[in-house]
Structure formats: C-alpha cells, structure tokens
Amino acid sequence: MNNGFAVSVLTRSHLRAEGYDSRRIKRALDAEQLTLLRRGAYARTSELQNLTAEEHAAVRARAYKAVAVQEPVFGYQTAAALHGLPLLQDDGLTHVISADARPGSGSRVVRHRGPVEYDDIVAVDGLLCTSLVRTVADVARTASTEAALSAADAALRSVAFRPPGSYDRDAAESLRTSALTAIGVNSPGRVRARNVLDFADGRAQLPGESISRLRLRQLGFAPPSLQVPIRGPGGKIYWVDFGLDDVDAWGEFDGMTKYRQLARAEGHSASAVVESEKRREDWIRGVTNRPLVRWGWSDVRDAATLGRRLNAFGIRPPR
Incomplete structure (x- = not known):
C-alpha cells in the first residue's frame, strides 16, 4: 500500500503554475480530468483509480x-x-x-x-x-x-x-x-x-483472518492456533492460518485476491498458484489426517454463515 502518497494533491496555486485559470479548472472538472477533493484542493482523476480505502x-x-x-x-x-x-x-x-x-x-x-x-x-x-x-x-x-x-x-x-x-x-x-x-x-x-x-493477536495476517477469529469465537470454538507450521516435502514449511485444535481441523481464509498476491510475489499465473495450493492442501491433509476448509469474505459476514460453511464439512463446535 502506498498510503495515497503517489497521488499529487493540487491546490489552485499549483494549477495556476501549470497554466490553469478558473475556466480551465471547470472544464477539467467537467471532463473528469480533475477531481475536487475539497474546496481548493484537487487531484488528477487518473491517479485516484484503484485506490484502497486506506x-x-x-x-x-x-x-x-x-x-x-x-x-x-x-x-x-x-x-x-x-x-x-x-x-x-x-x-x-x-x-x-x-x-x-x-x-x-x-x-x-x-x-x-x-x-x-x-x-x-x-x-x-x-x-x-x-x-x-x-x-x-x-x-x-x-x-x-x-x-x-x-x-x-x-x-x-x-x-x-x-x-x-x-x-x-x-x-x-x-x-x-x-x-x-x-x-x-x-x-x-x-x-x-x-x-x-x-x-487482538498480531499473528492474524489479514482483516479477513481477524474477523474469522471473531466468528469462530462467536460460534463456540476454542481459540485457534494461528500461523501453524507444517513440514512439507523437500524441507518446505507450509503455514496454515488456523488450527482448530478442539475439533482436529484446519481452516484458511483466502480468496482470489490472495491468489493474485501470491502470483505476483512468485512470478506465476493465478491458475498456477491455485494448482500449487491444491498440492499443498493434499499434503497437509495427508500428513496430519485433518480436514482443511477454506472460506472467504462472503462466509464471515456473520457467525451463522461461517457455521454453515464449516458444518458442510462436518466441522462443528464442541458442545
């Protein structure tokens, strides 16, 4: 994240130095070349595309x-x-x-x-x-x-x-x-x-993982282990988001955004990363004899929705 500092904030004095008078500013606003951020402050509309909320x-x-x-x-x-x-x-x-x-x-x-x-x-x-x-x-x-x-x-x-x-x-x-x-x-x-x-726990890697922890607690699960290392083939270490130790299961929060981030980091396509993740999951299930369930944003909007997702895989909080 660049914290928005790649965007140039332009005051009227900045724009005047670039040859803008009031009429030209209005034309640029009407043409959506400039965006009014607040009275007296502008930005080039193209620089505001695809920014995060932060x-x-x-x-x-x-x-x-x-x-x-x-x-x-x-x-x-x-x-x-x-x-x-x-x-x-x-x-x-x-x-x-x-x-x-x-x-x-x-x-x-x-x-x-x-x-x-x-x-x-x-x-x-x-x-x-x-x-x-x-x-x-x-x-x-x-x-x-x-x-x-x-x-x-x-x-x-x-x-x-x-x-x-x-x-x-x-x-x-x-x-x-x-x-x-x-x-x-x-x-x-x-x-x-x-x-x-x-x-709060800083081992949660993403907001979706933070909210997942909250939903798991609301469902009645014990606090999960976070970022659990599992030894993989050839000396690799696989990290799993959640160890649901009270029900002998693994959980991971992700989505296509996570796959795209992994693809960029590793220089591979999203489909190649998905295939690699499948092999990783198979290994984890095989060596631990535990089910591994994935969920995404749509599953953590409330506790009941995540509960239904887990229940579909036979994973229920202990009574």
Whole structure:
C-alpha cells in the first residue's frame, strides 16, 4: 500500500503554475480530468483509480492539510490509514483532533475534541497524526468490533510479527498494555475497546483472518492456533492460518485476491498458484489426517454463515 502518497494533491496555486485559470479548472472538472477533493484542493482523476480505502483516506488528509489554516492533527480512522492499518470500509470522512471548541470543520471533516499529549503525536510522511498506540485505542473505542479488531491485530502484527512465522510476544504485549492505558478510565466505549484489545493477536495476517477469529469465537470454538507450521516435502514449511485444535481441523481464509498476491510475489499465473495450493492442501491433509476448509469474505459476514460453511464439512463446535 502506498498510503495515497503517489497521488499529487493540487491546490489552485499549483494549477495556476501549470497554466490553469478558473475556466480551465471547470472544464477539467467537467471532463473528469480533475477531481475536487475539497474546496481548493484537487487531484488528477487518473491517479485516484484503484485506490484502497486506506489510500483514499490518506489522500483526503493531504488535501485537508493543503488548504488548512493551521497544521492539522489527524486521528481515529484517518490516523489508522496513515499508519497502514486496515479500514474495512471508507466512511468518506477526514478525522482530525482539536483541543479547542471551534464549531466548524468543513465538509466531510469530523473534529474530535479533547487534549492530545505531545508524546501522542507523530509525523507520518509529513502529516501529523496520533501515535500508533493512541490510534489503536481510539479506533477500538469507536469503530465496529470487526473494524477495531482488524486494526488492533494489524498494529500488533506491525511491531511483533516477522515472516515467515516469528512472533515477539513481549513487543505485542507492550503495545497492547500501552493501548489499554491510553483508553482511559472514563472514555466512552472503553469496555468494548478493552475486550477488543484483550482478544487482538498480531499473528492474524489479514482483516479477513481477524474477523474469522471473531466468528469462530462467536460460534463456540476454542481459540485457534494461528500461523501453524507444517513440514512439507523437500524441507518446505507450509503455514496454515488456523488450527482448530478442539475439533482436529484446519481452516484458511483466502480468496482470489490472495491468489493474485501470491502470483505476483512468485512470478506465476493465478491458475498456477491455485494448482500449487491444491498440492499443498493434499499434503497437509495427508500428513496430519485433518480436514482443511477454506472460506472467504462472503462466509464471515456473520457467525451463522461461517457455521454453515464449516458444518458442510462436518466441522462443528464442541458442545
């Protein structure tokens, strides 16, 4: 992810330097050559194609800074995007922190009022935002459980996980403890935030894996083993997303996006990667005598749907 910094945010002064007057700007907007990000800030429409939710949020933050009278400090979902944490969906808003009580923020800007300690502010590629710890705490308090857990898992992963399977539990616990402290004793949403942070685990590799863990818990499964190594042929190590140890099964969250990522990384076609994955699955099933079940985004929209998927393979939570 490029955090949206490959997109050029253009103010009117930038455009004037390129020979644009007001009429030419309007023509470019009408022709969809330029996109208005916010009043006084634009981007070339072609550069906004195929951005992720996180990249769109970062572009909006840069546009806000470009026209702001004072240096803004970004927080909540906007800060999460700047830190590279996942947003399950783009709310189209820009979240800023303000210690004063100014009533206005401008279009599609949410001003979160309250003090921010100096140590809670960091610079990310030229933008000021809340620290990783403060951001995780704020998102855990205010976002949906699914979005909060995805962000918390990703934050722990960023400080504790090293491929292919090393996990620094001390580093993870240090961040978790700091985020729990940052929540505060009287903050709205603190109970839910603490539940999320207690459950967070940086070994979950993708938001879909984070939500899968949540659904498995809701179904009544024991906490699964994560990123389980299985010795493969020729000294290879196969890593499996979930060890459902209480029912002697394996689980994996994936989809075509995962196959495309593997294909790019390995320089193969998606179909070749699919065939390789099939051989991998056969090996894992054969040497462990456990079933392996895959599921994707459509299966984790709620616990009941994932339960039906697992039940189709004879996998049920123990009673």
